[in-house]
Each structure stands twice: as structure tokens, then as C-alpha cells.
Amino acid sequence: MHKTFTLVxxxxxxxxxxxxxxxxxxxHRLINRLAVFTLPPEMVGFYKANIDYMTENATRPDxxxxxxxxxxxxxxxDVDVYGDSALxxxxxxxxxxxxxxxxxxxxxxxxxxxxxxxxKYQLTDAFKKRDADRILSLSADMGHYIADAxxxxxxxHNYNGQLTGQRGxxxxxxxxxxxxxxxxxxxxxxxPVYLKNPTxxxxxxxxxxxxxxxxxxxxxxxxxxxxxxxxxxGFEERGNQTVRVYSRDFTNEYHQRLNGQVERQMRxxxxxxxxxxxxxxxxxxxxxxxxxxxxxxxxxxxxxxKESAELKNAPAQAAVPGHED
Numbered sequence: 001m002h003k004t005f006t007l008v009x010x011x012x013x014x015x016x017x018x019x020x021x022x023x024x025x026x027x028h029r030l031i032n033r034l035a036v037f038t039l040p041p042e043m044v045g046f047y048k049a050n051i052d053y054m055t056e057n058a059t060r061p062d063x064x065x066x067x068x069x070x071x072x073x074x075x076x077x078d079v080d081v082y083g084d085s086a087l088x089x090x091x092x093x094x095x096x097x098x099x100x101x102x103x104x105x106x107x108x109x110x111x112x113x114x115x116x117x118x119x120k121y122q123l124t125d126a127f128k129k130r131d132a133d134r135i136l137s138l139s140a141d142m143g144h145y146i147a148d149a150x151x152x153x154x155x156x157h158n159y160n161g162q163l164t165g166q167r168g169x170x171x172x173x174x175x176x177x178x179x180x181x182x183x184x185x186x187x188x189x190x191x192p193v194y195l196k197n198p199t200x201x202x203x204x205x206x207x208x209x210x211x212x213x214x215x216x217x218x219x220x221x222x223x224x225x226x227x228x229x230x231x232x233x234g235f236e237e238r239g240n241q242t243v244r245v246y247s248r249d250f251t252n253e254y255h256q257r258l259n260g261q262v263e264r265q266m267r268x269x270x271x272x273x274x275x276x277x278x279x280x281x282x283x284x285x286x287x288x289x290x291x292x293x294x295x296x297x298x299x300x301x302x303x304x305x306k307e308s309a310e311l312k313n314a315p316a317q318a319a320v321p322g323h324e325d
Contacts, residue, residue: 025059025062026175026178026179026182027147027174027175027178027266028058028059028062028143028144028147029055029056029058029059030178030182030266031058031143031147031266031269031270031273032054032055032058032140032143032144032147032273033051033054033055033058034187034270035143035192035270035273035274035277036048036051036054036274038189038190038191038192038270038271038274039191039192039274039277039278040191040192040278042281042286042288042289043277043278043281043289045289045290046132046135046289046290046292046294047139047277049294049295050136050294050295050296053136053140053295053296054136054139054140054143057136057137057140057141057304058140058143058144059144060140060141060144060304060307061074061075061141061144061145062075062144063308063311064307064311067311067314070107072323073106073107073108073109073110073111073112074110074111074112074115074145075110075112075145075148075154075323076110076112076148076154076155076159076323077109077110077111077112077113077149077154077155077206078109078110078155078156078157078159079155079156079206079210080156080157080158080210080213081109081157082109087203087206087207087210092113092114092117092199092200092203094114094117094118097114109157110154110323112145112148112149112154112202112206113149113199113202113203113205113206115145116142116145116146116149116198116202116276117198117199117202119138119141119142119145120142120198120276120279120280122134122138123135123138123139123142123276123277123280124280124283124284125284126138126280126284127280127281127283127284127285127287128284128285128287130287130291130292132292132293132296132297133296133297133299133300135292136296136300137300139277142273142276142277143273143277146202146205146269146272146273146276147269147273149202149205149206149209149272150205150208150209150265150266150268150269150272151173151174151209151265152173152209152210152212152213152216152265153169153170153173153174153213153216153323154209154323155206155209155210155213156210156213158213158217159323160323161217161220164217164221166217166220166221166224168246169216169217169220170323172220172246172251172254173216173262174262176245176246176251177251177254177255177262178262178266180248180251180252181251181252181255181262181263182263182266185263185266185267186263186267187266187267187270189267189270189271189274190271191274192271192274192275192277192278192279193271193275193278194275194278194279194282195275195276195279198276198279201272201275202272205268205272208268209265212261212265215258215261216258216261219254219257219258220254222257223250223253223254223257227247227249227250227253231247231249231250232246232247232250233245233246233247233250234246234247234248
């Protein structure tokens with residue numbers, strides 16, 4: 001089975017865009033797509049029939065974040081602004097968190113774990129109502145937020161190294177490394193598991209990501225002292241453009257120092273995404289997905305087209321603050 005999954009992975013990678021842009025494009029699409037293949041027989045038919053939808057719309061939340069008020073905070077949590085032992089002090093219940101810190105403060109510093117919990121209940125309800133369009137839309141979006149929670153730099157105020165003279169490290173960690181190395185990652189994570197406490201699960205994922213922040217920043221800072229500027233960076237052709245990128249030597253050495261960290265976090269994301277989908281389905285009473293439409297409705301397609309047009313034409317001044325790669 002492992003060999004079969006490896007063949008599937010090669011096909012998946014071949015079908016994905018060859019110009020990844022942060023976790024947002026390459027990573028998110030890969031994670032959602034791979035999560036589909038891990039689902040049990042009762043679910044996999046419906047999701048595989050809609051795998052293009054799940055893949056293409058994995059990036060939709062990132063498209064919304066610069067123009068839709070309230071979207072940007074859903075992608076991160078600045079753990080460090082809450083002081084020592086923040087993950088034990090922050091209320092895991094949204095109402096309790098608002099009572100303690102106020103909604104404005106919470107939104108300023110990110111709400112990704114609370115957003116995942118909210119969507120867990122929304123997706124469960126969609127399964128109960130056998131609403132195929134909503135199942136697809138929520139599953140794609142939920143996969144995005146879960147994957148974001150697995151990125152260390154989504155859990156710190158120093159999200160792009162801007163406070164430590166390491167600007168650009170965000171895209172380096174979650175784009176450049178997967179771009180060059182993910183074809184060699186082992187994405188065989190097994191079938192999803194039922195999450196007895198989905199709230200604690202996503203908070204544990206955020207905690208795991210946050211624990212890796214020091215190594216993400218520290219190894220890059222140390223490695224920079226060992227590489228001259230012209231060895232740290234290089235230039236590559238991207239379409240009709242020549243762009244400055246972290247060199248392959250620097251990238252490979254950083255990957256070695258991290259000891260497979262990016263691979264581990266991507267594997268975690270795939271496992272969590274499928275496990276949340278599975279848990280929502282189980283909690284909804286395991287409805288027969290074989291009776292649902294095998295494709296998004298025309299209404300859903302029109303909604304997505306309208307949203308895309310609105311985002312494309314949105315004025316620049318509508319942008320809202322948040323973590324930017």
C-alpha cells in the first residue's frame with residue numbers, strides 16, 4: 001500500500017502548479033489533495049469525485065484575506081504576545097476568550113484555533129443536512145486553516161523575521177523548502193483518526209508549531225553567518241521573469257539543520273485535515289455520501305465565480321492588516 005501511495009503522490013505533485021507561492025498555493029493544494037486519498041471508503045468516493053474542487057479552493061481563504069474584513073486573523077495566532085505560558089492561559093472557548101481579552105484584541109493577534117473549532121461544528125452540521133455544496137466549501141476552507149496552524153511562523157508576532165533582521169524567512173520555510181524538497185517527503189500518514197476532543201487537538205497543533213519557532217529562526221540566523229550573500233541567494237527563471245531566491249545550497253543546508261521539520265509539519269497537516277473531516281462526518285451520524293451529488297452545483301460554481309470576480313476587482317484600500325508572507 002505504501003508503494004501505491006507513493007505513486008499517487010507522484011501523480012498529485014505532477015498535477016499541481018509548478019510555481020508555488022508560500023504554503024498558500026503549493027502547500028495548501030497538496031495537503032488538501034493528499035488528505036482526500038487517506039479517507040475511508042465511505043467518504044473517499046465523494047471527495048475524490050470533487051478532488052479538483054478541494055485542490056483548487058484550498059487557497060481561497062488566502063485570496064480573501066487582503067480584502068475581506070475579519071479574514072486575516074483566521075490564519076494565525078501570535079502566541080508570544082500573551083506572555084509566558086500563553087497556551088495554558090488562553091481560554092480555548094471563544095466566549096471565555098472574548099470575556100478575558102476582548103474581541104478586538106483577539107482579532108488583532110489571530111484566532112486560528114478558535115476558527116478551526118467553529119468550522120468543526122459548521123462542517124458537522126453540513127454533513128447532517130446532506131448539503132453537498134456546503135460540505136465541499138467548508139472542507140476546503142477548514143483544510144486551509146488547519147494547515148496554517150501547522151506552520152511555526154503562523155504562531156508568532158515575528159511571523160516574517162521582521163523583528164530579527166530575517167525578513168523573507170516566512171516564504172523560505174513554507175514555500176522554498178517544499179518547492180525543492182517535497183517530492184522526496186514521505187506523505188504516507190495512514191487513515192484519519194476520530195478526534196475525541198477536536199478543540200484540544202487543534203490547540204496542541206498550535207503548541208507544537210510554536211515550539212518550533214526558535215529553531216526556525218535560530219538555524220537560519222546561524223546559517224546566514226556561514227554563507228556569503230552571493231552564496232545565500234541566487235536567481236532563477238520563473239515564467240518570463242528572473243527572480244531572486246534562496247540558493248539551493250542554502251536551502252538544502254537549512255533543511256538538514258531542521259532535520260525534516262517541514263516534512264513533519266506537512267505530514268501533521270495532512271493527517272489533521274483528514275481527521276477533522278472524518279470526525280465531522282462521524283459526529284453527523286455517518287451519512288451516506290454516495291447519495292450526494294458528485295459535483296458542485298451550478299449555484300456553487302456561480303458563487304465561486306462571483307467571489308473571484310469581486311476579489312479581483314476589490315480596491316486596494318480594502319485590505320486589512322494581518323500576517324503577510
